[in-house]
Amino acid sequence: MMRFAIAVLTVVLTVAGFADAEEKQVRRVAVPVVKIEKGEACVAPTGEMRRDHMNMLLHQRDRTLRQGIRESRFSLKNCVDCHASRETGSVLGKDAFCSSCHAYAAVSMDCFECHTPLRQSRTASAPR
Amino acid sequence: MSPDRRQFLGWGAAAAVTAAGAALAPGLRLIELAQARSPEEAASALQRWGLLIDITKCTDCDVCVTACSKENGWTGHGRPETDPQWIRKVSLRDKRTGYAQTLPLMCQHCEHPPCVDVCPTGASFRRDDGIVLVDKHTCIGCRYCVLACPFGARSFIHETVSGQKADVPRGKGTVESCTLCVHRVDRGEIPACVEACNRDGGKALAFGDLNDPSAEIHRRLRSEASTQVRADLALNTGVRYQGL
Numbered sequence: 001m002m003r004f005a006i007a008v009l010t011v012v013l014t015v016a017g018f019a020d021a022e023e024k025q026v027r028r029v030a031v032p033v034v035k036i037e038k039g040e041a042c043v044a045p046t047g048e049m050r051r052d053h054m055n056m057l058l059h060q061r062d063r064t065l066r067q068g069i070r071e072s073r074f075s076l077k078n079c080v081d082c083h084a085s086r087e088t089g090s091v092l093g094k095d096a097f098c099s100s101c102h103a104y105a106a107v108s109m110d111c112f113e114c115h116t117p118l119r120q121s122r123t124a125s126a127p128r
Numbered sequence: 129m130s131p132d133r134r135q136f137l138g139w140g141a142a143a144a145v146t147a148a149g150a151a152l153a154p155g156l157r158l159i160e161l162a163q164a165r166s167p168e169e170a171a172s173a174l175q176r177w178g179l180l181i182d183i184t185k186c187t188d189c190d191v192c193v194t195a196c197s198k199e200n201g202w203t204g205h206g207r208p209e210t211d212p213q214w215i216r217k218v219s220l221r222d223k224r225t226g227y228a229q230t231l232p233l234m235c236q237h238c239e240h241p242p243c244v245d246v247c248p249t250g251a252s253f254r255r256d257d258g259i260v261l262v263d264k265h266t267c268i269g270c271r272y273c274v275l276a277c278p279f280g281a282r283s284f285i286h287e288t289v290s291g292q293k294a295d296v297p298r299g300k301g302t303v304e305s306c307t308l309c310v311h312r313v314d315r316g317e318i319p320a321c322v323e324a325c326n327r328d329g330g331k332a333l334a335f336g337d338l339n340d341p342s343a344e345i346h347r348r349l350r351s352e353a354s355t356q357v358r359a360d361l362a363l364n365t366g367v368r369y370q371g372l
Contacts, residue, residue, distance in 0.1 A: 065263055068171035068255060068314050077294055114264055114299030116292045 032101040038082045043073050053079075057111075076115055084119035092117040165314065176239075176258035177308055178338040178366035179322070180345050180354065183231045185332035190217050192232050192333065195324030199309060201293040212283045214306045215321060229371075232321065232333070235260055235281040235306035236357060237366035243273035243282065252303075258338075258366050259308045269301040278358050281305045308366075338366065 036042075042049050044056075060074040072078045083097035084090055091098040092112055102109050165171070196215045197203060204211035215234040221227070241260050243252045251267035254260050262273075262282075274282045282305040289298045295311035298304060309319035317323075318335045325333040336345030348354075354368040 061265060063170075065261065065265075066253065066255065068165070068257070068310070069169070070167040070314055072167070080294075114289070114292065114297035114302070116294050116297070118294075120294045 029104060032104040033095040037086050076111060081119055089119045090117045171255050171257040173256040174339060176338040176366060177313060180334040180348055180368050182332045182370040183229055184371035185330040186231055187330040188230060189329050191324045191329045192321035193217060195320040199320035200296045205287060210286050233279060236279050237308060239364035242276040246272040246276040259310050261307055262303050264299060264302040267302040271303060273303055278361055
């Protein structure tokens with residue numbers, strides 16, 4: 001009986017050890033920092049934003065550029081305004097909202113090759 | 129229904145224009161007011177934005193060029209062959225008489241733009257209200273449009289760009305040109321070059337809706353002589369010149 005108990009204990013410990021190793025394996029990649037700087041809620045529920053933010057941006061960009069519809073809700077400017085870091089004012093860089101998640105997911109984004117990653121001080125004439 | 133901010137500003141601007149107009153004859157306004165759409169409304173083919181440039185008033189200054197550069201965030205690198213050039217001053221001189229003129233030249237916002245015809249990806253396009261733009265999301269930087277434009281209005285971005293304006297995204301490997309300050313027009317403002325010329329220059333530039341019979345630009349085009357650059361190409365340009 002004692003021998004059986006030891007065997008069970010060994011198995012349990014081994015499995016736990018593997019699990020621990022697995023967790024460490026995952027942690028070798030920096031976990032994204034999701035730091036929301038401003039505002040209570042995003043323009044859509046978090047789950048929807050995580051899944052679909054790229055589609056929202058894609059459709060908005062075509063509407064804005066081709067048809068001149070400049071709604072602020074799904075605009076990139078609106079994203080940056082809330083999610084830019086308080087310190088750097090940018091959504092790019094270490095621990096910044098956009099770049100840390102995309103680095104984790106190994107997705108390269110081209111938005112900021114052309115668009116500014118910096119939060120703009122809102123002027124009176126800017127559309128909201 | 130309570131008026132929103134945009135509506136309120138519109139009333140204010142309308143009141144200001146009426147006040148300014150009171151000093152002149154009825155129907156004559158000092159400043160042409162661009163009609164603002166709401167941000168949710170698409171650009172419409174009922175409008176056609178254009179410029180009227182009176183060369184006789186165009187002086188030797190370059191405030192329009194500086195204003196454009198400041199508004200849209202483009203700068204040169206001291207390499208005139210490849211530097212971006214959304215608007216430039218062109219000098220003309222009659223060889224026989226020595227009569228010299230200077231004029232600003234930019235994208236002429238054609239009704240039948242050759243740049244749109246040649247674009248292999250559809251990146252070069254004409255918006256419904258007549259503004260010719262480049263969709264940099266689909267531009268592959270082939271530069272066919274640069275060659276096709278009879279006005280040399282387009283330029284290619286050779287260098288990595290940083291510090292762009294939020295309203296004017298620009299990036300390496302794409303083609304760009306005058307956007308008629310589309311971000312300002314969508315807010316109901318006039319292009320930066322027109323504003324600067326009316327403030328610091330010779331008041332040679334006028335902006336407005338070519339389709340709107342009540343617009344000052346429409347009235348002037350109807351009653352005064354004007355020309356298109358390269359009218360022989362029948363492109364029906366949105367930018368018209370006087371005194372050329």
